[in-house]
Amino acid sequence: MSAPPDLDLLVLGDCNPDLVLVDAQLVPEFGQAERLIERAELTIGGSGAIMACGAARLGLKTALAAVIGDDLFGHFMAESLREREVETPGVVVEPTLQTGVTVILARPDDRAILTFPGAIEALRSELVDPELLARARHVHVSAFFLQRSLAPGLGELLASVQARGGSTSLDPNWDPSGEWDGGLRDVLGEVDVLLPNAVEVCAIAGCEEPVEAAKRLADAGPLVVVKMGGDGALAVRAGEEPVVARAPNVPAGVDAVGAGDSFDAGFLAGRLSGSTVGEALALACACGTLSMRAAGGTGGQATRAEAEALARSARAGAEASSAPAPHSR
Numbered sequence: 001m002s003a004p005p006d007l008d009l010l011v012l013g014d015c016n017p018d019l020v021l022v023d024a025q026l027v028p029e030f031g032q033a034e035r036l037i038e039r040a041e042l043t044i045g046g047s048g049a050i051m052a053c054g055a056a057r058l059g060l061k062t063a064l065a066a067v068i069g070d071d072l073f074g075h076f077m078a079e080s081l082r083e084r085e086v087e088t089p090g091v092v093v094e095p096t097l098q099t100g101v102t103v104i105l106a107r108p109d110d111r112a113i114l115t116f117p118g119a120i121e122a123l124r125s126e127l128v129d130p131e132l133l134a135r136a137r138h139v140h141v142s143a144f145f146l147q148r149s150l151a152p153g154l155g156e157l158l159a160s161v162q163a164r165g166g167s168t169s170l171d172p173n174w175d176p177s178g179e180w181d182g183g184l185r186d187v188l189g190e191v192d193v194l195l196p197n198a199v200e201v202c203a204i205a206g207c208e209e210p211v212e213a214a215k216r217l218a219d220a221g222p223l224v225v226v227k228m229g230g231d232g233a234l235a236v237r238a239g240e241e242p243v244v245a246r247a248p249n250v251p252a253g254v255d256a257v258g259a260g261d262s263f264d265a266g267f268l269a270g271r272l273s274g275s276t277v278g279e280a281l282a283l284a285c286a287c288g289t290l291s292m293r294a295a296g297g298t299g300g301q302a303t304r305a306e307a308e309a310l311a312r313s314a315r316a317g318a319e320a321s322s323a324p325a326p327h328s329r
Helices: 047-057 072-083 118-122 130-135 151-163 184-190 198-205 210-218 259-272 277-293 304-322
Strands: 007-012 016-022 039-045 062-068 091-093 101-107 110-116 136-141 167-170 223-227 233-236 243-245
Touching: 007 047, 007 130, 007 259, 016 072, 016 118, 039 047, 039 072, 047 062, 047 072, 047 259, 062 072, 062 118, 062 130, 072 091, 130 136, 130 151, 136 151, 136 259, 151 167, 151 184, 167 184, 198 210, 198 223, 210 223, 210 233, 223 259, 223 277, 233 277, 243 277, 259 277, 277 304
Parallel strands: 007 062, 007 136, 016 101, 062 091, 136 167
Antiparallel strands: 016 039, 101 110, 223 233, 233 243
16 A cells, blocks of 8 residues: 655746846847846746745645756756755756756846746656655646646646546646647646636637636636736636635735746645635735745745735735725714
8 A cells, every 4th residue: 555645746847047137127139239237146947946946935845856957057956946945856867958047037017038948848757756746645737838748648647646636736837839739738637726827828718808718728627727917816617606816915026037836836835735715816816926025936935924914914905995885974
């Protein structure tokens, strides 16, 4: 008889540094023009690595399965993950490959993202250690559209997790190819929670309205949780009314790099601890909001106590604003 799972979360994902360049008027110029900017930071990057760090920060026992190169960026990522208490036995070092890297041009209102995939594309289902997989209560797939080698065997891998009583989730992230499929629809039946943002859910479903897009994808089986930025988030299950959570009302953050990944960590932390969908949405919105208080994807990530406090405050504020006004005397 196999041992019960002792790992809350296993993330299958991208593991690369982010070079974040920040300036309020960040517009690069060609023609060998040089511009000075406000700030530059090399931070933990990759949707999977950021999400794993956020989950560990929230108290989940978390591991990452990924591929890195035997190079400076790979060593930086492995050491940084361990410092944040993410287990790394599933991180495969491939000496023939370069670790991927993302350059983020960040302004307060928007950002541009340039990614060299490198080893990001090399993770395959057969590289995921079966013993590590068996240890996990929940398996999350990040950056689906970047992990082209993982897609062919992913459905079978996720089905095996569900067959032994585990749960699964997937964040598609942006599709650089513009096709918005890449085998995603083939695996939706093995995904318990799908976590796109508003732009992604519309592109995947071929629909202009996020709620309708979420309903279409929910018909394939998953609970569809849509990140709406400053408008909060919503969750849709097939045949049910959407559940909605408002974003906390706090001062503007430093940048939004990795906020969606911290949101994912918060939602799964809530659900894995028995929270309702509405409670998990509120916790997720708090985690995404708090992550923006520092540059990069991991510097501002919340503890469970911090996230729960902000979630309670946001829910109380929402209830107060929707309550009828008191009668005047």
